[in-house]
Amino acid sequence: MKIRFRFSADAFTVTLIDQPAAYELVSMLPLQLEVSDFGSAEKIAYLPHELTVDSAPAGTDADAGDLAYYAPWGNLALFYKTAPYARGLVRLGSIDSAIGKLGQQREGVVTIELIDE
Numbered sequence: 001m002k003i004r005f006r007f008s009a010d011a012f013t014v015t016l017i018d019q020p021a022a023y024e025l026v027s028m029l030p031l032q033l034e035v036s037d038f039g040s041a042e043k044i045a046y047l048p049h050e051l052t053v054d055s056a057p058a059g060t061d062a063d064a065g066d067l068a069y070y071a072p073w074g075n076l077a078l079f080y081k082t083a084p085y086a087r088g089l090v091r092l093g094s095i096d097s098a099i100g101k102l103g104q105q106r107e108g109v110v111t112i113e114l115i116d117e
Contacts, residue, residue, distance in 0.1 A: 001026060002096070005078070006111040007035070010102065013115060014067045016093035021051040021069055025076075025092060030113040033076070041081040043102060045110060050074045051090075059087040065095040078102060 001016045003026065016022040025047075033045035042062070053071045062068055062083040070077055071088040078095075080102040095102075 002115040003029065003093075004111075004113050004115050006113075007102075008108055012099070012102075013096045014093045015096055016067075017091065019090070019092060020055055021053050021090050022092045024051045025069070026114055030111065032109050032111050034107070035110045036107045038077070039083075041079060041083050043078045043080070043110075044070075044073075044075045046073075046075045053088075053090050056090040059085055060089050060091050061085045062089065062091070063094075065099050066091055067093045067095070 001022070002013050003016065004011060004013050016026070028048060035043050035045045038044045051069050053069065062079040064079055064081055066079045068077045068079065069090045069092055070086070071090060080099050
C-alpha cells in the first residue's frame with residue numbers, strides 16, 4: 001500500500017510494510033494533522049487515536065526516510081535523519097524517493113491520503 005504526504009512545499013509517497021498498525025493507519029485516512037519538528041531529526045504528528053501495536057516488535061531504530069509510530073506518545077514520525085533504537089517505535093514504511101525538503105518543512109499541516117493503485 002502507498003500513502004501520500006502533502007506539505008505546503010513538498011509531497012511524497014510512502015510504501016507501507018505489512019504491519020497491522022500500518023493497516024490501522026490507512027483505515028483513518030484521509031487525515032490532516034498538525035506537524036512539528038522533533039529533535040532536529042524527525043517531523044511528528046499526533047493521530048486522532050492510538051494505533052494497536054500488540055504484534056509489533058518492542059522497538060526499532062530509524063533510518064532517514066522511515067515512517068514510524070511512537071506508541072508511548074501516540075504520534076507518527078517521519079525521519080529525515082537516522083535515529084537510535086527507541087522502545088515503542090514501530091516502523092510502518094519508508095519514503096519512496098529522496099526525502100527532499102522534509103527537514104526544511106516548517107510546522108504546519110500535512111495531508112495524508114491513500115493512493116489508489
